[in-house]
Amino acid sequence: MGFAPRATIDQAALRHNLRRVRQAAPGQPLWAVIKANGYGHGMATVARALEAADGFAVARIEEALRLRGLGVEKPLLVLEGVSDAADLEQARQAGCELVLHQPGQLELLESSGSGSPVRVWLKVDTGMHRLGFRPAEVADLAELLAACPAVSELNLMTHLANADDPADPMTAEQCARFAQLNTTPFSRRSIANSAGLLGHPESRRGWLRPGIMLYGVSPFAESTAAAEGLRPVMHFSARVIAVNRCAAGERVGYGGRYTCPESMPVAVVGVGYGDGYPRHAGDGTPLLIRGQRLPLAGRVSMDMLCVDARRLPDLRVGEEVTLWGDGLPVEEIARAAGTIAYELLCGITGRVEFVPVDREEAAHGPGG
Ligand SMILES: *Cc1c(COP(=O)(O)O)cnc(C)c1O
Numbered sequence: 001m002g003f004a005p006r007a008t009i010d011q012a013a014l015r016h017n018l019r020r021v022r023q024a025a026p027g028q029p030l031w032a033v034i035k036a037n038g039y040g041h042g043m044a045t046v047a048r049a050l051e052a053a054d055g056f057a058v059a060r061i062e063e064a065l066r067l068r069g070l071g072v073e074k075p076l077l078v079l080e081g082v083s084d085a086a087d088l089e090q091a092r093q094a095g096c097e098l099v100l101h102q103p104g105q106l107e108l109l110e111s112s113g114s115g116s117p118v119r120v121w122l123k124v125d126t127g128m129h130r131l132g133f134r135p136a137e138v139a140d141l142a143e144l145l146a147a148c149p150a151v152s153e154l155n156l157m158t159h160l161a162n163a164d165d166p167a168d169p170m171t172a173e174q175c176a177r178f179a180q181l182n183t184t185p186f187s188r189r190s191i192a193n194s195a196g197l198l199g200h201p202e203s204r205r206g207w208l209r210p211g212i213m214l215y216g217v218s219p220f221a222e223s224t225a226a227a228e229g230l231r232p233v234m235h236f237s238a239r240v241i242a243v244n245r246c247a248a249g250e251r252v253g254y255g256g257r258y259t260c261p262e263s264m265p266v267a268v269v270g271v272g273y274g275d276g277y278p279r280h281a282g283d284g285t286p287l288l289i290r291g292q293r294l295p296l297a298g299r300v301s302m303d304m305l306c307v308d309a310r311r312l313p314d315l316r317v318g319e320e321v322t323l324w325g326d327g328l329p330v331e332e333i334a335r336a337a338g339t340i341a342y343e344l345l346c347g348i349t350g351r352v353e354f355v356p357v358d359r360e361e362a363a364h365g366p367g368g
Pocket residue numbers: 033035079159192193194195209210211212213219
């Protein structure tokens with residue numbers, strides 16, 4: 001396997017985090033959200049580990065078809081629905097449930113035949129102003145859809161815009177607007193993402209749609225995964241490929257952003273933005289070697305980055321470096337790079353070797 005960067009994906013942690021969802025909202029069915037290649041963890045691995053979910057949600061029809069190709073027989077929800085007749089036909093053949101969020105999608109359904117009708121989730125915009133129909137349009141749309149032979153079941157959903165901030169009144173307003181749409185008899189309803197279901201009891205109704213928490217990341221800026229009872233799933237690591245001795249005043253890497261304050265060891269790690277390590281990480285961003293935090297020194301390159309190794313003067317080529325994972329939360333690296341954990345996890349590239357593991361529960365002690 002050499003010195004190439006690796007991402008281990010802990011299936012036991014995925015199962016643990018799913019149990020955490022069940023514990024937060026007992027008795028509620030859920031779509032495990034595994035879009036964007038399972039938030040960068042590998043869709044096949046994630047789908048296998050989360051087989052106790054009631055169904056899987058993905059953004060696009062291509063992702064749903066890939067899951068069917070992998071032999072996944074569970075209910076699948078396509079969060080963006082379909083945009084042409086060919087995709088609609090494929091979705092029907094594959095038995096996918098479809099979100100319907102704009103008029104063109106309604107026309108597609110109405111102009112298609114009645115063979116293998118689909119379950120539809122009408123999306124209402126309760127305040128995010130991204131996808132969905134206005135609340136005032138819902139009753140008329142529901143009537144049209146109920147009469148449409150291509151539709152076998154009609155459901156209602158919305159998406160929360162600010163649930164990651166527990167103090168923001170927007171979430172309660174969105175839930176109240178959604179609750180008012182109770183005059184039409186929808187079969188099922190769905191509101192909550194991870195932040196909703198952990199932080200806003202009023203959103204914990206009907207089908208839950210957790211994503212980020214399944215991967216062991218807190219959806220709240222102000223709390224940690226551990227505080228939410230979640231276990232990180234991805235451990236991203238690389239190796240030291242060179243250790244240099246630099247003199248005081250020498251500058252390291254492109255643009256010479258980092259200047260050595262004294263004669264010191266500088267280690268070169270074989271990982272860069274070409275693997276998904278964020279180029280915007282500043283000097284001082286921590287990397288973990290032998291359990292010690294060492295600061296990033298200089299700009300991240302495509303295939304390499306450098307660290308100030310003064311804390312480990314005997315550091316050797318080949319030693320393992322944790323980029324994020326055990327002992328170094330991805331949330332912390334995201335903050336150092338001015339982004340969110342979602343983006344870092346999704347951004348691991350195809351050059352990184354993925355290794356599914358199943359770590360003993362006992363190694364983590366109690367914790368739900
Ligand atoms: C991505 C997504 C989710 C999951 O959100 P998390 O914040 O990752 O829990 C739920 N619903 C919709 C519509 C989404 O697009």
